[in-house]
Amino acid sequence: MATQVEEAVVNASQKDINVESMGQEHINLVFALGSENFGVDVNIVREIVRVPPFITRVPNAPDYIRGVINLRGTIVPVFDMELKIGMPSTPLTDEARIVVLSVTDVMFGIIVNSVREVRTIYDAQLESATKLSTAMDKRYVMWVAKPADGRLILLLDITSLFDLDQILVEDLGKE
Numbered sequence: 001m002a003t004q005v006e007e008a009v010v011n012a013s014q015k016d017i018n019v020e021s022m023g024q025e026h027i028n029l030v031f032a033l034g035s036e037n038f039g040v041d042v043n044i045v046r047e048i049v050r051v052p053p054f055i056t057r058v059p060n061a062p063d064y065i066r067g068v069i070n071l072r073g074t075i076v077p078v079f080d081m082e083l084k085i086g087m088p089s090t091p092l093t094d095e096a097r098i099v100v101l102s103v104t105d106v107m108f109g110i111i112v113n114s115v116r117e118v119r120t121i122y123d124a125q126l127e128s129a130t131k132l133s134t135a136m137d138k139r140y141v142m143w144v145a146k147p148a149d150g151r152l153i154l155l156l157d158i159t160s161l162f163d164l165d166q167i168l169v170e171d172l173g174k175e
Contacts, residue, residue: 023123031112
């Protein structure tokens with residue numbers, strides 16, 4: 001009996017050492033765009049909502065701005081992530097969601113094909129995005145995460161992707 005307890009303590013301490021050697025942890029919301037997995041820092045995610053049947057279009061807005069929605073009394077601009085990062089837009093399915101984000105006190109939504117999971121990613125699983133060979137603008141991708149399951153997750157830099165003050169003033173006509 002004492003041997004099993006000792007083994008359990010040794011195994012638990014080895015797991016702690018393994019996690020510590022992985023570096024700092026980053027918790028991300030992972031979602032799908034097309035056939036790719038993308039992630040954003042979970043700390044900027046406010047909520048995830050179904051795509052309503054109607055999004056109010058904003059006149060003269062760029063294509064990647066789908067429009068605005070009324071989210072419990074708050075007007076929230078909604079962006080089509082596929083168009084914003086240079087992917088072809090795909091038809092919305094029942095799995096599509098609006099991920100509502102808040103960056104520097106600006107709340108906005110991004111349409112994603114589906115929400116996959118909340119995942120902890122460690123520093124040891126991150127690789128620089130400069131090695132990517134895609135048509136997507138690399139300045140929007142901070143890191144490529146390589147979790148143990150073999151998938152790749154592109155971690156987006158939402159602040160670079162959306163110059164929010166400029167978009168809200170220029171494209172939505174607010175001052």
